[in-house]
Amino acid sequence: MSSPYDDIIQMPHPTSTKHPRMSLSNRATQFSPFAALSGHSAALAETARLTDQEIELTEDLKAVLDQKQRILLEHIKEHPKVTVTWFQPDEKKDGGQYITTTGYLKRIDEFEKVLRLTNGIKIPLIHVVDIGSEELRDMTLVE
Numbered sequence: 227m228s229s230p231y232d233d234i235i236q237m238p239h240p241t242s243t244k245h246p247r248m249s250l251s252n253r254a255t256q257f258s259p260f261a262a263l264s265g266h267s268a269a270l271a272e273t274a275r276l277t278d279q280e281i282e283l284t285e286d287l288k289a290v291l292d293q294k295q296r297i298l299l300e301h302i303k304e305h306p307k308v309t310v311t312w313f314q315p316d317e318k319k320d321g322g323q324y325i326t327t328t329g330y331l332k333r334i335d336e337f338e339k340v341l342r343l344t345n346g347i348k349i350p351l352i353h354v355v356d357i358g359s360e361e362l363r364d365m366t367l368v369e
């Protein structure tokens with residue numbers, strides 16, 4: 227039986243002098259799977275991430291916070307240690323998270339409307355939910 231390739235079937239495999247042979251591992255990587263939808267898993271994870279909704283403070287709670295700020299202003303030169311619970315809005319989606327930060331109060335900046343701590347943290351007053359400090363332990367609440 228004769229085939230059209232009988233004349234070349236016994237010849238050696240051609241080898242290029244310019245290009246070296248590809249290693250088996252490099253040949254295998256040509257056929258490895260790839261991420262056709264790059265970023266898809268990150269988008270799914272972002273969608274699944276839960277955020278809290280900011281609560282609206284009552285006028286009574288706002289008055290209590292104002293009173294606490296006034297007391298802290300009286301002790302501002304002592305840099306009192308404060309624990310502030312505040313809402314940090316999420317940059318990517320609606321909502322955010324509640325954070326409790328502890329530090330030493332440097333000043334209450336009424337122009338920028340932030341609490342400045344000595345470690346450089348700025349907490350927006352509009353998002354403050356509660357302030358705790360030793361200076362506030364004897365505070366009588368506004369009725």
